[in-house]
Every structure is written in C-alpha cells, then in structure tokens.
Amino acid sequence: MNDRYDGYDQQSYELVGYDESGQPVYRPVRQAPSYEQNSAYGYGYDPYATGQQPPQQQPQQPTAYDPYDPYGAAAPQRTEQATAYIPQQAPPQQPQQPQPPQHQAPPPRAPQQESDYRTEQFQFVEEPDEDSEDVIDWLKFTESRTERREEARRRSRNRGIALVVVLVLCLVGGVGYLWYQGKLPFLSKDSGTAGTAAATGPQNRDVIVVHLHNTKGGATSTALLVNNTTTKRATTVLLPNSLALSGEDGTSTTLAKSVDEDGSSGTSDALDTLLGTDIEGTWRLDTPYLNNLVELVGNIEVTTNTSVPDPAKKGTVLVHKGADQTLSGPAAVAYATYRGKGEPQTAQLERFGQVMQGVLRKMSSDPQAATTTVQTLAQILDPSLTEKDLGAFLAKLADRAKEGDYRSEVLPVQSGGAISRSTADSVVENVLGGTVKAPADGDSLRVGIENATGDRSRTEKARVALVNGGYTFVSGGTGTTVATSRVTYADAAHKNDAVEVAKTLGLPTSAVTKGKAERNADVSVVLGRNYTGR
The missing domain is CATH 3.30.70.2390 (Alpha-Beta Plaits)
Incomplete structure (x- = not known):
C-alpha cells in the first residue's frame, strides 16, 4: 500500500480493521513536523525547497503499548487490548518515499461464529492431477474393491452350485435308501425279478421264544420273535397254548404243558422239531418284569380292542378301548393278560402281541442302549441268552418296528392242536422259514x-x-x-x-x-x- 508523502515530518498509520481475506487495513495519521537537533537536515529543513525528496523512513512494526507502563514504553509482546501502533522515530537518512508498514499478524480475536475463520487456519495445496500419488492410491483402492466384489460374487455362485450338488446327492441317497429298504412302491428292491428271488431264495432268520408268565393268574403266553435279516422285516408269531407238541419222551403234549413241565429247553426243542425253526434262545418274561420294561421305555401307545377293568379296584376301568391309548406298566400288563369271558385264547394272544410291538417301538435301536435297558430289569435270563445278546436282538426288532416293517400274527391250529397244511405253507414256511x-x-x-x-x-x-x-x-x-x-x-x-x-x-x-x-x-x-x- 503506497501513501503519498504530504510534507509532514513523519507519516503514521493506525489499524482500522480487516478486509474480507483477513488482511489488516491501515490509514495514515497526519502529525506536525518534529525534528530533533541531531537530524541530518537541521532545524526547519524543507525538503521541497531544494527539490529533493525527503529521506525515506523505514516503517517500524506496530508496537502496542502496555496500558500499565507509566512511561508509555513500547511492550515487546502483543496483547488482546492493542488496537493501534505508533512507529518509532529514527533519524532521517536519504530522502525516500515512505512505505507502508510490513504486515504483522493481527492480535487474536475472540471467537465469533462458527463460520468466522482466519487465514492462518488453512493450508492451501495445489489441486492434484491424475498422476498424483493420492489419485493412484484411490484408483488402486477402487480396483481392489471391485475385485473383492467380483470375488464375493464368484464365491456366492460356487456356494450355490455346491448346495445344489449336495441337495441332489441327498435326494439320490434318500431314494436309494428307500429302495434298499423296499419302501418305494414301484422301485422296491423286492419287486419284480429281484423281489421274487429274495422271497423264494435262501433267507436268514434270527428267532427267540418269549414266555410271558402271569404271576397272579398262573397262565402263560408264548410268542416267537422273528427277525428276517434278508428281507429286513420282523414278525411276532403268537403260539396258542393248545399247540400239539411231542414231549422229550416222545409222548404227545401241548405247548402250555410243555412250558410248565419241560421248561424252556424242552419246549424250545419241541418247537424246533414241529416248526423246523432254529430257536437261538428263550426269554422268560414274568409280568412284574413286563411292568418294569414298559416303565423303562416311558409307557407305550396301543390301539386297544377292548376295555380292561382294574383288578385292584372293582368297578373302575384301567384300560379304555380306543386308538392310541397310552398304557403305563400296570395297564400294559393288564391288557396283555386280559381274556374276556367266552373269548378264545387267541384274543388274549393278540393283545400280548400288541403290547410287545408297542414296547419295541419305544425301545432304543442302539444295541448298547437296549442292552442297558435289559440289564436294568435285573432279571435272571436263560443261560443260552445273555443280556448282551438279548439287547442286540431287541434293538434290531425295535428298528423294524419304528420303520413299519413289523407285524404280529397268530399261528392257527386245529381243534386237536395240530397244524394244517395250509398253515404250514402260510406261516411256517413263509414267516418262520422252517427248514429241515x-x-x-x-x-x-x-x-x-x-x-x-x-x-x-x-x-x-x-x-x-x-x-x-x-x-x-x-x-x-x-x-x-x-x-x-x-x-x-x-x-x-x-x-x-x-x-x-x-x-x-x-x-x-x-x-x-x-x-x-x-x-x-x-x-x-x-x-x-x-x-x-x-
């Protein structure tokens, strides 16, 4: 900023404010000439009389006065109260054009509004071009992010393809399992030529005989538990007590008498001889143990065909007739041993078969777990049938019962206890697979x-x-x-x-x-x- 020299002895400036960019704005202050005796031009010198320019005086930095200085000496530091400055006087030298004072950072101002910024708060840099390092880094980041998105899409497609493959394999495996189990109506392995060969060819069966002893009534009920490992099916063959058998001495006897007189071993041999089977063991199941077995598996569900009175409370019903009746241990025993007035013994056998099948549906298919259940009964088994063997056998039957590959049927006999030829063909040959x-x-x-x-x-x-x-x-x-x-x-x-x-x-x-x-x-x-x- 240039100011015209107007002939005064000294030019002074005072701060009047700041412009839009934050720069200080000064204005000249006119003062009377004052020359000291040691001035180079002497007293009363008129610079315009000789045509010479007055000596150029170097403007001094504005100096704020300390209001607490009694002599008015200039304070070396700036204060918030300083609003003007007076330059120090110096002896004139060569006449020069006076220059405005150098800019000095204004004293700090109290904060006003959020938009009142000062220039020194900013640092200006040149606008980066496409070749700058920041732009290159940004491009690299953008490219890497695009690549990550593409990689995520590829992984998602791969996961989708893998999921479809897994579903297809599960579907094929499930169909294959159903075919292997013979549960597909048109693709069953037992249908067609293969099914005929399986039905007529050699088959392997595991058979044990179970005798239910009613400790209160004294009657017995006998059934053969058959597991056909070839066709993956199981059957409970219920044997009437009137079935004619040959005793150990060759004399004729009945099944009921054989159980009471000949015991398990003699009865098993007689059944083997009559039916052509190979009984692997005998399971004597007294009614208290049947009660405990039902309680251990957590009660059973049976579609009962009759109501059973409570033997302990006359006039009350212990088992109601109907579908899916839940039977506890005592109720299961009462239903399995109940024989109505005038009913044949086969009616009671059918109920016994229902209870046995209900127990098998609730028993574990795991051999170890089934063995633990048998051990918990703490019953004395026949030496030919150990707890481990019985548990493993019952686990297999339980698996059949849960899959629906289980049935019960009564072996029909004639009035004299003999087996007719038709019975031999339908039951003995097909179910028991009696072989010589x-x-x-x-x-x-x-x-x-x-x-x-x-x-x-x-x-x-x-x-x-x-x-x-x-x-x-x-x-x-x-x-x-x-x-x-x-x-x-x-x-x-x-x-x-x-x-x-x-x-x-x-x-x-x-x-x-x-x-x-x-x-x-x-x-x-x-x-x-x-x-x-x-």
Whole structure:
C-alpha cells in the first residue's frame, strides 16, 4: 500500500480493521513536523525547497503499548487490548518515499461464529492431477474393491452350485435308501425279478421264544420273535397254548404243558422239531418284569380292542378301548393278560402281541442302549441268552418296528392242536422259514404225520408206533381224506429211512416215493384209509 508523502515530518498509520481475506487495513495519521537537533537536515529543513525528496523512513512494526507502563514504553509482546501502533522515530537518512508498514499478524480475536475463520487456519495445496500419488492410491483402492466384489460374487455362485450338488446327492441317497429298504412302491428292491428271488431264495432268520408268565393268574403266553435279516422285516408269531407238541419222551403234549413241565429247553426243542425253526434262545418274561420294561421305555401307545377293568379296584376301568391309548406298566400288563369271558385264547394272544410291538417301538435301536435297558430289569435270563445278546436282538426288532416293517400274527391250529397244511405253507414256511436240518449224530429221524383217514384217533396210533421205533413224531395235522397212504422223502439219503418208516407203520414199501417232504420233517407220511393203525 503506497501513501503519498504530504510534507509532514513523519507519516503514521493506525489499524482500522480487516478486509474480507483477513488482511489488516491501515490509514495514515497526519502529525506536525518534529525534528530533533541531531537530524541530518537541521532545524526547519524543507525538503521541497531544494527539490529533493525527503529521506525515506523505514516503517517500524506496530508496537502496542502496555496500558500499565507509566512511561508509555513500547511492550515487546502483543496483547488482546492493542488496537493501534505508533512507529518509532529514527533519524532521517536519504530522502525516500515512505512505505507502508510490513504486515504483522493481527492480535487474536475472540471467537465469533462458527463460520468466522482466519487465514492462518488453512493450508492451501495445489489441486492434484491424475498422476498424483493420492489419485493412484484411490484408483488402486477402487480396483481392489471391485475385485473383492467380483470375488464375493464368484464365491456366492460356487456356494450355490455346491448346495445344489449336495441337495441332489441327498435326494439320490434318500431314494436309494428307500429302495434298499423296499419302501418305494414301484422301485422296491423286492419287486419284480429281484423281489421274487429274495422271497423264494435262501433267507436268514434270527428267532427267540418269549414266555410271558402271569404271576397272579398262573397262565402263560408264548410268542416267537422273528427277525428276517434278508428281507429286513420282523414278525411276532403268537403260539396258542393248545399247540400239539411231542414231549422229550416222545409222548404227545401241548405247548402250555410243555412250558410248565419241560421248561424252556424242552419246549424250545419241541418247537424246533414241529416248526423246523432254529430257536437261538428263550426269554422268560414274568409280568412284574413286563411292568418294569414298559416303565423303562416311558409307557407305550396301543390301539386297544377292548376295555380292561382294574383288578385292584372293582368297578373302575384301567384300560379304555380306543386308538392310541397310552398304557403305563400296570395297564400294559393288564391288557396283555386280559381274556374276556367266552373269548378264545387267541384274543388274549393278540393283545400280548400288541403290547410287545408297542414296547419295541419305544425301545432304543442302539444295541448298547437296549442292552442297558435289559440289564436294568435285573432279571435272571436263560443261560443260552445273555443280556448282551438279548439287547442286540431287541434293538434290531425295535428298528423294524419304528420303520413299519413289523407285524404280529397268530399261528392257527386245529381243534386237536395240530397244524394244517395250509398253515404250514402260510406261516411256517413263509414267516418262520422252517427248514429241515441234517440230523446230528444220535438225533432221531423226524417223521411228519398228516392224518387223512377220516379218523382222528389214528394220529395217536401212528405217533406211538413211530416213537417206539425210535423216530421223532412231528404232527402234520389233518387233511382231506384219501384212500391210499404214501411215504415221501426229499433227500436221496433218506430213501432207506423212508422204507423203514413205512414198515414201522405197517404200510407197503410201494407207498414210498421221492417228492416234496414237509419242511420240518425228514420223511413225510400221509395216512390214508388203508392205514389200520396196528
């Protein structure tokens, strides 16, 4: 800022404010000339008289006076109260054009508004171009972020593809499992040629016999628990107490008598002989243990076919008739042993079968857990059946029951306790898979007798004759009356045995032929009217 020199002895400036950019604005202050004796030009010098310019005086920095200095000396520091300055006087030198004072940072002002900024608060830099390092870094960041987004999209697509593949594999595996279990109606492995081969080919069955002893009523109920490991199905075959068996001495007896008199071992052997099965063990289940077993598995659900009164409280109902009835231990025992007035024993057997199937549905399919349940019963088992073996066997049956591959059926017998041929074909052959085993050394030949004479008493005559001859009698029931008796063997090794059987029964040797024998006998005999029973 240039100010015209107006002939005064000294030019002074005072601060009047600040411009829009924050720079200080000064104005000149006119003062009377004052020269000291040591001035270079002497007293009363007029610079315009000689045509010379007055000496140029260097402007001094504005100096604020301390209001507390009694002599008015200039304070070296700035204060908030300083609003003007007076430059120090110096002796004139060469005449020069006076210059405005150098800018000095104004004293700090009290903060006003949020938008009142000072210049020194900012630092200005040049505008970066595309080649600057900041721009390059920004471009790199943008590119890396784009790449991350693309990578995330690729990972998402890969996860989606992997999920689809897993779902397809699960679907295929599930269909394969259902096919393997034979639960697909049109793709079952048991359908078509494969199913026929499985049904007619060799099959493996695990069989145990269970005897339910009613400790209060004294009656017994017997069933065969069958696990067909070939077809993956299980069955409870309920055996009536009237079923005719051969005793250990060859005498005729019933199942009920055999259980009471011959015990588990003798009954098991008699059933093996009659049905052609291979019973692996006997499970004696007294009603108190059945009560505990139901309680251990957490009660059972049964669709009951009758109401059962409470034996402990007369006039009250312990089990109600209806679908999906929850039975506790005492209720399950009462229902399994209940036989209504005038009902056949088969009706009670069916209820026993329902309770056993309900227990199996609630039992664990894990062999170890099932074994623990058996051990908790603390019952004394037959030596031929250990707790571990029974637990593993029940676990397999439980698996079948939960999958719906389980059924119960009563073995039908005739009035005399014999098994008819139709029964042998439908139950003994298909369910039990009765097969003739090669007799061990010392075992007697098994001879099946079917009475077709029209006289039931002749069955007992034939039985006595065979037992006395050292043979094992196997009842084949009764059939349609025929005129001529016949003796049949299936294995050529038994041809001579068949001839001896014919002689023992008083039949001609011409009656001996090779053909199909009963599945549970080495030699089969059909007694016709020509058999006299001598």
